[in-house]
Amino acid sequence: MTLTVPCLFGLESLVADEMKRLQLQNVRAENGRVHCDGTMADIARLNIGLRCGARVLMELGSFPAPDFEALFQGVLALPWEDYIPRDGEFPVKGYTINSALHSVPACQAIVKKASAKRMGNVYGCETLPETGSRYQIQFAIIKDVATLYLDTSGEGLYKRGYRAQNMGAPLRETMAAALVTLSRYRGRDPFCDPFCGSGTIPIEAALIAKNRAPGLDRSFAAQRWKSMDSKLWLSAAEEAQDREFHGTYDIWGGDIDPSCVELARHNAELAGVEDCIRFEVADAGKFHRDSEYGQVVTNPPYGERLLEKSEAEALYRSFGAACKTLPPKWRILVLSSHTEFERSFDRMADKKRKLYNGMLKCDLFMYGK
Incomplete structure (x- = not known):
């Protein structure tokens, strides 16, 4: 799968170097984001080990979305049921840049409707309960091409868990x-x-x-996913601890x-x-x-x-x-x-x-x- 790590502008090369040191494959940087090829195990390794990245997104698919119908059909075609269980909560957020679809709330509504329809058809129910763990859906529509992700991190990776409060203007x-x-x-x-x-x-x-890996003392959204083996997190944490000086x-x-x-x-x-x-x-x-x-x-x-x-x-x-x-x-x-x-x-x-x-x-x- 493709994994994407958003980051602050100017830090792309540092994040790419980090991902290469973690032995991720096919690392490629663009403005504000760094991509790589990876597995479910790499989701845990990146979340625990990254110092400069903002979060870890799992890409589910990318397709042209010049209008709402194309967006709906593209989202409907994605295998949401492979990752989100019947009771999973799946809020939607995202952004558009230089695209015909420029209304973010309208795009959010379409993505929500299409993903709910897909899972409703698979799970055999008109209304999904959304009472379980959170599977945050994110979309990016750039130059009329939509890319859909699941956010594996939850809170941003800058939240290491050690800062009790800030004094004045904080540095992330x-x-x-x-x-x-x-x-x-x-x-x-x-x-x-x-x-x-x-x-x-x-x-x-x-x-x-x-x-010392910065993510060892916090939890991540994907740790509560039924589609991700908990042993992967234990293995990633042990690997990180073995590298400490x-x-x-x-x-x-x-x-x-x-x-x-x-x-x-x-x-x-x-x-x-x-x-x-x-x-x-x-x-x-x-x-x-x-x-x-x-x-x-x-x-x-x-x-x-x-x-x-x-x-x-x-x-x-x-x-x-x-x-x-x-x-x-x-x-x-x-x-x-x-x-x-x-x-x-x-x-x-x-x-x-x-x-x-x-x-x-x-x-x-x-x-x-």
Whole structure:
């Protein structure tokens, strides 16, 4: 079958690399999505192991849908009964892009009607009870071609289960993992986040250093599916645990707000990595380290929601001055949507990468080789 992993724009290549490392076949990326060939066992492996993907979708079929009748007939022809039992709940959601069928609610109604008719015919009932486990149907209609999926994840993969609450504007765990990956951190050098907030970036760094699968401590929609053997999930979890590393790591998170630091410590405990990270109340404007190598990966306030623009620029200036005291072999990555970041930081980036933090367009400013 074809499995599809949606992701934030800008992370497609990272997700594709992850899928290749998990030995998925025929991995191919496009804007906002990465596809591969896989099995039911790979559904479990991807859900448990992916760091940067948003969710895992199982493709049921794809067909031209220039009008409602074509959409209805195409959905009706798909083998829903192979996956959704008689009592399964099957809500529908989706989107359309550059297509004649542009009304999402109307398309939802057609997909629901056609899939219900197919299963009603097979199960011999006019009304399906929908009292059992959830089988979320998703559709994408792009340039008059409809693709139908079942969502195997349930809640998005960024919900690792360790973040009790957010402090202000949160950074999704999937984006934090992407920033750590882009820094090329592997657990050997010191790793620092001087604006750690609720601790998401240092926690993801610790999970990467330990090679701990991010989905081990949560559940997924497909675990409750009758069409999927529970042994596949146990096998995927055991495989992931066998790949874990055990070592000593120098990971540090600082924040000027004591309540953030307290919450970050609590979240690290929930993630099972509290022994890997030191969290301290600290001023980013006074940040300094003497070790020859290291990585700074951080997501300071942007001046859009948490701080006024002038306050953000003052913060960038003091942080930039502090970073100038670091030894030359340190690598610094800063995610910001502020258009004047480099001027305020007083240093042009060696490399920039466009990313989206939710719907907010950002740049990742990268310093060092």
